[in-house]
Amino acid sequence: MPCLEWLDPGTEERGWWEEEKKEGGVKWMQLEHRGPYFVPLYEPLPEDVQFYYDGKPFKLSLATEEIATFYAKMLDHEYTTKEVFQNNFFHDWRKEMTSEEQEIIKDLDKCDFREIHKYFVDKNEARKALPKEEKQKLKEEADKIQEEYGYCIMDGHREKIGNFKTEPPGLFRGRGEHPKMGMLKKRIMPEDVIINCSRDSKIPEPPEGHRWKEVRFDNTVTWLASWTENIQNTLKYIMLNPSSKLKGEKDWQKYEVARRLKDVVHTIRAQYRRDWKSKEIKKRQRAVALYFIDKLALRAGNEKEEGETADTVGCCSLRVEHIQLHPQLDGQEHVVEFDFLGKDSIRYYNKVSVEKQVFKNLQLFMKNKDPTEDLFDQLSTNFLNRHLQHLMDGLTAKVFRTYNASITLQEQLKALTNPEDNVAGKLLSYNRANRAVAILCNHQRSIPKTFARSMQVLQEKIDAKKKQVEEAQEELKKAEEEFKDKSDAKAEDNVEKKKKLLKRLEEQLAKLNIQATDKEENKQIALGTSKLNYLDPRISVACKCPVLLHLQLGTKQLELPEGREVLGQGRVLRHQRGLCRNRRFVPVEEDHQEVLQHLPTPQLPPGPGHLHLLLLPKLPVQPERVPGAPAGSPVRCWGSHSMRFFSFLMEGNGP
Known part of the structure; x- marks a missing residue:
């Protein structure tokens, strides 16, 4: 075990x-x-699964058949309805065909992939329906590959x-x-x-x-x-996993550069404000672009070869058509309306009130230009970054994004966190702070296809829990009336039990309501990207640690030395192995599951013999930086990324 x-x-x-x-x-x-x-080689389709051309079954060569399965698997996807996708697929597919196949297959509209599509759908459903033993066997095979490679x-x-x-x-x-x-x-x-x-x-x-x-x-x-x-x-x-030494060191360096920016950002802002009135247009463009990168956390944008990628832009590559100027709009002055496709073709749409001199400069930059011309025609990302290097060693436009994301999280946590909130409330506050960062960085996602159904299931749970609360209230009322009549110890004990049950059900209902609120607020916001790449985990640690967690292993039992106990509570997340070798730390096995939850700072119990699960980042944190840490306990840590998985156990007084 x-x-x-x-x-x-x-x-x-x-x-x-x-x-x-x-x-x-x-x-x-x-x-x-x-x-x-290397992924396994292609296995041919069964003889009874056929491709049809112009209504007739047609036997494909192995290489041609494999490519046909790629398209067949996507028949129910939006991509296969797009003309560009269809044309590119058919062009590349024909290049891989034999000369005989090329003579016959000349029109994609005459190709029928439906039988192949059904085969893979059925195969996928059959895999889901496998008995537990078969799934375990597949898992063991995957684990063996993982262990070897x-x-x-x-x-x-x-x-x-x-x-x-x-x-x-x-x-x-x-x-x-x-x-x-x-x-x-x-x-x-x-x-x-x-x-x-x-x-x-x-x-x-x-x-x-x-x-x-x-x-x-x-x-x-x-x-x-x-x-x-x-x-x-x-x-x-x-590359190595995010929990690796090299990744940890690289991230630490990244966040340290962002922290150094905090010390000079006011000087940099003062300089680019002065440059708004420079006699050189190039300097003015650089100053306005830097203002947008700083204020709006825009990506700088790099030069690309035309036709090679989608028409995406960043700050330095904005065109005149991407912005509109409004002297007054919605009760605000000097409003800039942005509308363009950013990284990964995510639309950036924002209306922002800017400073008057920025507005005047934009009018100047747009004067006598066609919509397709560059807004910052004298500016490049390299020119901007060279300037930033002179201002601070290691500074690039990207550092502003990391800095502004982390400082926004810090400020939002201060504003939103209520010490009196329960666990679910604190998590909601954290997610709202994270949401503010995601909005700043334009981290969007499409609404999941399962969203409506999952919200319906959640609402059904809420309705059922409300009914349980109402029933518990009635039972408590009856128990109190019975206690008034009898006034014996048994009746009094029954009242206390009913009160505890009602309290527990009310807490569960409150937690479900918070889950519904959280789910609704973040249905189109991707919180994970900023957690993974832009938020210094030490901010979360300083705000929320130490965090006592409860290790839940389902049917497995946690074996601990005699006299040890696990304290705290939380929800289960999958564990990712991390290493923290120190006499006061214990590694968690790969197949355990670890709880990750933002809980209020606990009162550490007196005396030895307690095992504490302490949430730590992978970055080194000084003991005094973690409020409530047991006296004399070193705080050393190296683990996986940001706020995802942490795998450290910390004990009060050593093993």
């Missing part, structure tokens, strides 16, 4: 922030891994790899109205892959009958393998 394994008190392993820093851009000294896991050895540490599988072949989708949607993503072969490892390591073996494109020994990069994908001719990498 899996259990918590207590470390030898004499065992201590340093965190990455305590290790000696490598010089000359060196990232590691030793790197060994198994290489990428999902880890590497770096400088003596066993590190988890993020995406250890090559991308399967399929049809390119892209974001928004991407001009290349529907094109064929070809299968990645070992001959396409560059392996990176250390010279003294065991070089991974390619699959039998194949060879690697190249083997490199470059310790100045962090990727383990790479290849060039055929759609946009860009490099794809196999």
